[in-house]
Amino acid sequence: MKKQKISDAVIHRLPRYYRYLDDLYNKGVVRISSHSLGEKMDITASQIRQDLSCFGEFGQQGYGYNVAELRAEIGHILGIDNDHKLIIIGAGHLGHALLQNFDFAKVGFHLDSAFDVSSTLIGDEINGVTVRSMDELDDYVAQHHPNVAVLTVPQHVAQPLADRLVALGIRGFWNFTNVEISVPEDVYSEDIHFVDTLLTLSYHISRTPQE
């Protein structure tokens, strides 16, 4: 096991490993070799072994990897067992969709509460979660200490809100606005730029002839 800084390339492959292993696990597959996993995922066996070696030794010569065990190990590396507490800021259509559809518990997050400014939404209970007024935000965070905030708010309020939430102790953002928010070094923001992905799609279908 090498003890080094883990590269972004490796980190970004981890959730994908987890997804495939979880799938195999649910199908009842017991063992898998780097070679056959690589075939499924369309990457080289070498890359898989190299990636895993950043975190430890999880396999066995001549056998491969135990699916349940490797799944659990990668889940652990990803922090799936840390029970992060999360609040949703903005209960509009997108926030609402996440409240309704997204299985936060499956990835180790506990959805605590949602906040909005609209009096039409405040007081509503969506999928067991109460929508609170933004006026209650400071008190609520001070009392319950969530560490992650989902930003499903209009673009122009994203940065001021992020600043406010950082001051309240939020450590991670799942940012669905189309702006990159700036946060201190010890806070992480994962941006979902819908526009960017749609443009990437546009790029690819605009030039399929030669490639």
Add this chain to the structure above:
Amino acid sequence: MKKQKISDAVIHRLPRYYRYLDDLYNKGVVRISSHSLGEKMDITASQIRQDLSCFGEFGQQGYGYNVAELRAEIGHILGIDNDHKLIIIGAGHLGHALLQNFDFAKVGFHLDSAFDVSSTLIGDEINGVTVRSMDELDDYVAQHHPNVAVLTVPQHVAQPLADRLVALGIRGFWNFTNVEISVPEDVYSEDIHFVDTLLTLSYHISRTPQE
């Protein structure tokens, strides 16, 4: 200008360039150098010039780049002026949120129609777009020839639906389900894996102490 295969790394930076240039453009900024753009975007000036050189020569020595012009060029490279026609498959919470909030026109897409299986939704008009029955899908596509489909449907129907849509001539997928759909070489699928991004976030906030 080098004539070569464009690497994925470059392609994935293009929408970000476009976003920054669009922002500068809207602020009325006329010119920018690779150095100052790099400072804003937190990348090297060298990388910007190297990236752009894949597509042409857009700058001028001693001056830099004209913001409006470079924005338009990158938009063109991304295919923003191709007026792609798009349909939404699945008008549940997430599909609904996209119908309501997302400015498809801004990125050169024309939202044509939405489809669902639920009789509660069929016939509804959301933001000017009619929700049609999935039974009408084949006829509709044959007649209107949309080239992109948004998949906001349950996981287990994603692959069969994708197959059906490919057969109908769809060239690109904006896939919001948590499975990777397999498509022919000349079709492109852009996957939005919410779970993966949330796990990446989890990884980062689970180990901030040392980094």
Add this chain to the structure above:
DNA sequence: TAGATTGTTAATCGATTAACAATC
């Protein structure tokens, strides 16, 4: 035991950065 497959070291490949002549 023989075959399979790991973890790791070395080789290769590609992407990023630096340097600089060209020129606006």
Add this chain to the structure above:
DNA sequence: TAGATTGTTAATCGATTAACAATC
């Protein structure tokens, strides 16, 4: 003109792949 900044070539850095001894 002198200063600034490009596009491109060369140098560096990092990531991926190949090879292989170790061993289950």
